Amino acid sequence: MTKFNNREARKILVSFIGSEVLTIRGILTLVAIVLTFSWFPDGLGALVKSIFSEETQMYFQIGIPALILVGVYFYLYFNKDNLITPMDMHVDDAKEAKVLILFLSSNRAVQDALKVSSIEELGINNFRMPITAINYHKNKLKKVVVVCSKDSESNFDDFIACVKNILKDFDTSKILKHTSIINFEDAEQVYKLLENQYSKLKEEKIREKEIIIDVTGGQKIISIASCIFALPNDREIQYVSTTDYKVKSYDIRYDRENG
Known part of the structure; x- marks a missing residue:
């Protein structure tokens, strides 16, 4: 692994668990995040499929993520000055x-x-x-x-x-x-x-x-x-x-x- 890849891997680790050091608490947090992001879409998809037709399900799967992405974009844009984590010494x-x-x-x-x-x-x-x-x-x-x-x-x-x-x-x-x-x-x-x-x-x-x-x-x-x-x-x-x-x-x- 190159120095660049090693540094980027550390950044990803810090983003997920808040530290470069792997701890039991950090690993459990990471597992919880992975399970949430994997099970929630499947569960939501199954729920929509049980209520609506396949065509309606397709619109849901395209429309809802698109709306969320637009919402996240505008939230980040209007709050960019408040999203920088302040330092404490x-x-x-x-x-x-x-x-x-x-x-x-x-x-x-x-x-x-x-x-x-x-x-x-x-x-x-x-x-x-x-x-x-x-x-x-x-x-x-x-x-x-x-x-x-x-x-x-x-x-x-x-x-x-x-x-x-x-x-x-x-x-x-x-x-x-x-x-x-x-x-x-x-x-x-x-x-x-x-x-x-x-x-x-x-x-x-x-x-x-x-x-x-x-x-x-x-x-x-x-x-x-x-x-x-x-x-x-x-x-x-x-x-x-x-x-x-x-x-x-x-x-x-x-x-x-x-x-």
Whole structure:
């Protein structure tokens, strides 16, 4: 199946059951829809046939669908502005996660970062945000997945050393470098990486609500691709403010209640 066909198949799945993830509820909904669309026309046809002649039945079978199609067309035409599902973004203090996915930015001031023993002493150093994120979730964290670019890969060991200096009570063996080095400006690579990572974590019995994607580091493409990845299935992303260093979660979803 090509990428285009795969994407279109996902759109159809989302249209029918509201999610790319197959669940018992989604499958039952799909079965109910299929049965309705298959049995209703047959039942209606049999009813008309039992009451009217074959010629009248033919007019019914042609006329009623035509009237419905015309009605649907005019309804969509006059309500097109109200049919766009609005977005809902819930912003709040992030909930502690079991798995944190970080994108590590390159750091030219590594030596300065290695000299400090607290987060505040880091100042505006590029290591401050990811270490703040780890510190925020550290009581519940089972794993930190650090994604590096070609430029930031050489900073990984220094990042671990910096975490050891600052978060002395945190087990740095939980911090794992992602096996592949990606281009932070390639949205497709970022999206595929997140897909693969979530699949692996699912095999480890980690629920999606226990995973959070930190989009503070890397390029702006990281934020864009992560938002697109997070939207369909109610996944969460977080951002560490570069002004007050608060950790906020952004739960982006379609607002079906008001849509």
